[in-house]
Amino acid sequence: MEKRQPIPVAEAVHRVMDYAFPAKKELVPLTQAHGRFIAEAVRADHDVPAFDRSPYDGYAIRSIDSKEASSEHPVRFQVVGEIGAGYVYDEVVGHRQAVRIMTGAPIPQGCDAVVMLELTHTFEENQQMCMSIKRNFEAGTNISYKGEDVQQGAVLIEKGQYINPGVMALLATFGYEQVPVFRKTVIGVMATGSELLDPGEPLQPGKIRNSNAYMMMAQIERAGAEVKYFGKFSDDLELCIENVEKALQEVDMLITTGGVSVGDYDYLPAIYEAINAKVLFNKVAMRPGSVTTVAAREGQLLFGLSGNPSACYVGFELFVRPIIRTAYSNSQPHLRREQAILGKDFTKANPFTRFVRAHAYYEKGQLVAVPSGFDKSSAVSSLASANAFIVLPGGSRGYEKGMSVTVLLLEDLQGSEWPWDNIEKSYR
Numbered sequence: 064m065e066k067r068q069p070i071p072v073a074e075a076v077h078r079v080m081d082y083a084f085p086a087k088k089e090l091v092p093l094t095q096a097h098g099r100f101i102a103e104a105v106r107a108d109h110d111v112p113a114f115d116r117s118p119y120d121g122y123a124i125r126s127i128d129s130k131e132a133s134s135e136h137p138v139r140f141q142v143v144g145e146i147g148a149g150y151v152y153d154e155v156v157g158h159r160q161a162v163r164i165m166t167g168a169p170i171p172q173g174c175d176a177v178v179m180l181e182l183t184h185t186f187e188e189n190q191q192m193c194m195s196i197k198r199n200f201e202a203g204t205n206i207s208y209k210g211e212d213v214q215q216g217a218v219l220i221e222k223g224q225y226i227n228p229g230v231m232a233l234l235a236t237f238g239y240e241q242v243p244v245f246r247k248t249v250i251g252v253m254a255t256g257s258e259l260l261d262p263g264e265p266l267q268p269g270k271i272r273n274s275n276a277y278m279m280m281a282q283i284e285r286a287g288a289e290v291k292y293f294g295k296f297s298d299d300l301e302l303c304i305e306n307v308e309k310a311l312q313e314v315d316m317l318i319t320t321g322g323v324s325v326g327d328y329d330y331l332p333a334i335y336e337a338i339n340a341k342v343l344f345n346k347v348a349m350r351p352g353s354v355t356t357v358a359a360r361e362g363q364l365l366f367g368l369s370g371n372p373s374a375c376y377v378g379f380e381l382f383v384r385p386i387i388r389t390a391y392s393n394s395q396p397h398l399r400r401e402q403a404i405l406g407k408d409f410t411k412a413n414p415f416t417r418f419v420r421a422h423a424y425y426e427k428g429q430l431v432a433v434p435s436g437f438d439k440s441s442a443v444s445s446l447a448s449a450n451a452f453i454v455l456p457g458g459s460r461g462y463e464k465g466m467s468v469t470v471l472l473l474e475d476l477q478g479s480e481w482p483w484d485n486i487e488k489s490y491r
C-alpha cells in the first residue's frame with residue numbers, strides 16, 4: 064500500500080485554485096438578481112439626483128427676497144404655484160414669489176432655497192394665496208443638488224460583487240431591467256456507501272442515513288452555485304465508475320462523499336485511476352478532512368470529500384467554495400478570516416492544523432469563538448450551530464480559554480482574498 068504524503072492546507076488550496084475557471088455570463092430579470100454575482104462593472108450613466116430637488120415639503124423661494132425678514136417684519140410672498148414630486152414647474156419664479164413644493168420635486172427656475180412648511184405662515188388675501196416667513200434664508204438652503212449622491216461616470220459596483228439589497232437599488236436606479244450575472248456553476252453531488260439510507264427510510268442495523276448529501280447541497284447553495292444531485296450509490300466499483308463518468312458530462316465539477324480513505328470499499332482512488340483523472344493530492348495536514356482528495360480530468364475538478372460529516376463539511380468550505388466564488392470573478396473567494404478570543408479551553412493536541420467547528424459571536428465588541436460541541440471528524444451534531452472554524456495550527460499541545468485565535472467565518476458574504484498566510488499559533 065502506498066503511503067500518503069500529507070501536504071499543508073495552503074499548498075492544497077493552491078493546487079485546487081490552479082484549476083479555477085470563469086463562469087459564463089447570462090442576463091436575468093432584475094427581480095431575480097438578488098444573491099447572484101454581477102458579471103460587469105456598473106458605471107453611473109447619469110447623476111443622482113439627476114436634477115436639483117427639494118428635501119422637504121415647503122416653499123421654494125429666491126433667497127434674496129428673504130433678506131429683510133425678521134419676527135417684527137415678516138416678509139410675505141405670493142404663492143404662484145404648487146409642485147409635487149414627479150412634476151416640473153415651468154415658469155420662472157420672480158420677485159417675492161414662492162412655489163409650494165413637495166419633497167423630491169425639482170427646484171423651480173429662479174429659486175435657490177426651500178423653506179420648510181413648519182417655518183412658514185400660509186394665508187389667503189384678496190383670493191390670492193400668500194405665505195410669510197420671519198427670517199432670512201441663505202442661498203442653497205435645503206437644496207439637494209444634482210449629482211450630490213452619485214456623479215455620472217462613477218464606478219459603483221465592481222465586476223464579481225455579490226448582489227445585495229443595496230446593489231439591487233443601484234441596479235434599478237440605473238435602469239437595469241436585465242442584469243448581467245455569472246451563470247451559476249453546476250456542481251454534482253454523489254454520496255457513496257453501502258450503509259447509506261435515504262432520510263425517509265427507517266433505520267436498520269449497521270445502516271445510517273445519508274446526511275452529507277443534504278448538508279453539501281445547502282453548502283453549495285450558500286456558496287452561490289447550483290446543485291445537481293445524483294443520489295447515493297453503494298460501494299460497488301463498476302457502478303460508481305459508470306455513474307461518475309455519466310455525472311461528469313452534466314456538471315462543471317463533481318463532489319463525492321465517502322470512500323477516499325484506505326478501506327477495502329474505499330473506491331474513489333480506483334475510480335480516479337479508471338477514469339484517468341489526475342490526483343492533485345490525497346492527504347492534507349489538517350483535521351478533520353485529512354483524507355480529502357482532489358482530482359482533475361481535462362480541467363474538470365472532482366472533489367473526493369470524506370464520508371465523515373465534519374470532515375466533509377470542512378473540505379467543502381476550504382476547497383470547493385473558493386472555486387465557486389472565483390468562477391464569479393469575486394476578489395475575496397475564501398472564507399473571511401478574523402481574530403477571535405477562544406471562549407473555552409481546547410485541550411486536544413494538534414499534530415495537524417485543526418479546524419474546530421465553532422460558534423462565533425460578539426461580546427462587548429470582541430469576537431469570541433467557542434467550539435460548538437463534539438469535535439470528532441465523524442461528528443454531525445456540532446455542525447448545526449457552527450458559523451466559524453477556529454484554526455489551530457499543528458504542532459501544539461492544546462489551547463486555553465482567552466487565547467487569541469484565527470477564525471474563518473462561514474456565514475459571511477464578504478470573504479477574504481487569501482486567508483492562509485501567517486496563521487500564528489495562538490497567543491494570549
Ligand SMILES: Nc1nc2c(c(=O)[nH]1)N[C@H]1C(S)=C(S)[C@@H](COP(=O)(O)OP(=O)(O)OC[C@H]3O[C@@H](n4cnc5c(N)ncnc54)[C@H](O)[C@@H]3O)O[C@H]1N2
Pocket residue numbers: 254255256258259271272273274275276320321322323324325326329351352353354368369370371372374440441
Ligand atoms: N486505516 C485508516 N483508516 C482511516 C483513515 C486512515 O488514514 N487510515 N482515515 C480516517 C479518516 S481521518 C477519515 S476522515 C475517514 C474517511 O473515510 P472515507 O472518506 O473513506 O469515508 P467512508 O469510509 O465512506 O465513511 C467514513 C464514515 O462516514 C460515514 N458516512 C459516509 N458517507 C456518509 C454520508 N453520506 N452521510 C453521513 N455519513 C456518512 C460512514 O458511515 C463512516 O462512518 O476514514 C478514517 N479511516
Ligand code: MOO
Pocket residue numbers: 349350351352353354355369371373374440441
Ligand atoms: O480526514 Mo479525517 O477527517 O482527518 O478525521
Ligand SMILES: [Mg+2]
Pocket residue numbers: 321322323324325326328329370
Ligand atoms: Mg472509508
